[in-house]
Each structure stands twice: as C-alpha cells, then as structure tokens.
Amino acid sequence: MSETRAVPVKAKAEYEGSKSIFGFWVYIMTDCVLFASLFATYAVLHNNTAGGPNAKELFNMPYVLAETLILLTSSFVCGLAILAAHNQQKRQVLWLFGLTFVLGLAFLGLEIHEFRNLYMEGNSWRRSGFLSAFFTLVGTHGLHITAGLIWMAVMMIRVSKSGLKLISLRRLTMLSLFWHFLDIIWIFIFTIVFLMGSLLR
C-alpha cells in the first residue's frame, strides 16, 4: 500500500552533511548571545567593588597581553591546520593541530594560574559583584577553551587512526569555527575587561 520512495543512501548522507556545518554555525551564534548576557552583566556590575579592589589594581597587563597573543596565534595555526586537512596532508594536520593544542593549553594554564592567584589573595568571586561578574565571564570562556581542547585531542586521535575521511573533515571544520569564535570572544574580553579596566581616568 504505502509506496515508500526509497531515498538513495548517498543522497541522504549528503543532505544530512549539508546541514551539519550550518547547524554548528547556528549553535555558535546562540553562544554569542550567552556571552552577550555575561558581558552585559559585567558592564553593569564592574563598578560594584564593595570596597574591594577594582580591575586596575588586580590585573597585570603584560601578562594578559601574552595570553591574548598566545590565543591569537593558536587561532591562526588552527586555520593553517584546516587548510592542510582540506588538502589531505595528514602529517601536517596532526602537527599543526598539535601546535594549536599546545598553545591553547598554555593559554588555559596562564588563565588558571591567574585565577588561582586572585583566589589565594582573597579576591575570589565572593569578594564583590565586580569579581563575580569577572569570574563568570572569563571562566565561561575558559570552560569553552577546555571543551575545545578535549574535542581537539579526540579529533587528533581519530585522524591519526583513521585518516582524513569526509566525516573527520566535517568535524575538523566545525572545530576550527569554534576555535576562531573563542578567539573573537577573547578580543572583547581583552578590550572591555582588561584594557578598559586598566585605563586611568
């Protein structure tokens, strides 16, 4: 009775594939909205120091600049890695993503070190509204970086084992979108939280 129209398997796979990168882009855009709400919270609360230290007294600008440049380089190397992936150069993909990973890990290490120092000095998220907003905004970015690093490690194992198949390429493409996006968010954290915070009136 039911005349099922057989969809060719290959066409079906293509159809689903064509949506996955776009779908991931939509996810990234919603993540932008998440960060926007955290930026808005920070902007509203950044003067509420409750007698505690403000941004100018807390942050070491050369240190933050180093973090920024490391993450920017990581984003750039990730772009080169995805080019190599599109050209099926497996060894290059592995060492370029390896370098991206190491730079990302260095960034995360510096950030955790900074958070630890703040906490040990008694300037944790409980100190003031400003510090709560700061830790939430920068911490959420740090969690994204952590997730990106785990994803990258998994992808490197996959590529080294099964090569650069279409499905891996698709996932690497999404990973690179995610990584560039995190760098873009950091530009705004660097400008709004750190540069504006350190600016003398």
Add this chain to the structure above:
Amino acid sequence: MSEHKTELEKEGAVRGTTASYVSGFILSLILTLSAYFVVRQNNDSTQPEFSYQSIITIILALALVQLFVQLLFFLHLDKESKPRWNLMVASFAVTVVLILVLGSLWIMHNLDYHHMESSPATDKAIIKDEGVHY
C-alpha cells in the same frame, strides 16, 4: 584527493588560503598591539594625549575592526555562496546581542539614576531634569 574538499565546499565550509590566514593574523596582531599601547601610553604619560572617553572609543573601534578582520580572513563570511544563510543567522545574532547589551546598560543606568542617594542637591537636579515645577 580533492574529492572531499569539493564535497565540503558544497556544504558551505571555509575556503581559505594561506595568504588570507597570514594577512588576518598580521592585521589582528597590529590591532591588538595598537590597542594595548594606546592604553599603556595614556597610563604612563603625565599629560595624556587623549581624553578618557576618546580612548574608550578608540579601543572599542579597534576591537570591532578586529572582529571584521577575523570574520573575513579566518571565518571567510564574505566567500559564502548564495543564499547566505550563515550571514543571515549572524546578523540576527548581532541584533539580539545589541538589544541585550545596550538594553541592559540603558535600563540599569536608569535604575541607578532613580535610586540615587537623596540629598537636597540631587533632588534639585532630578526636579530640574524631569521638568517638575512647584
């Protein structure tokens, strides 16, 4: 070899070149460092060249330029084929982000204003601002 590549391109994947990544990287470096040194120069000198407000404007503008540099050179938003769904979703996200951030700042600023500690001087200022006459 390039079979997967064209496959991915059909799906709207990035089609960068080494040149685009290198120029994006160099431009981003220049923009980041100039924002950093504008602020540093201002903090170090006793006679700052720019006012507080204009430096805020300068570094925000540099950040926005860097956003566009990375959208074009790293994410290749300009090379998308029609219909440009990625760009449409991005424009929608930008709209929501602007409403969220500017709206929050506006409302909270207004709330601050109405919850100012009351002194005869502020009362007078509010009465003048609101156009209240006795």
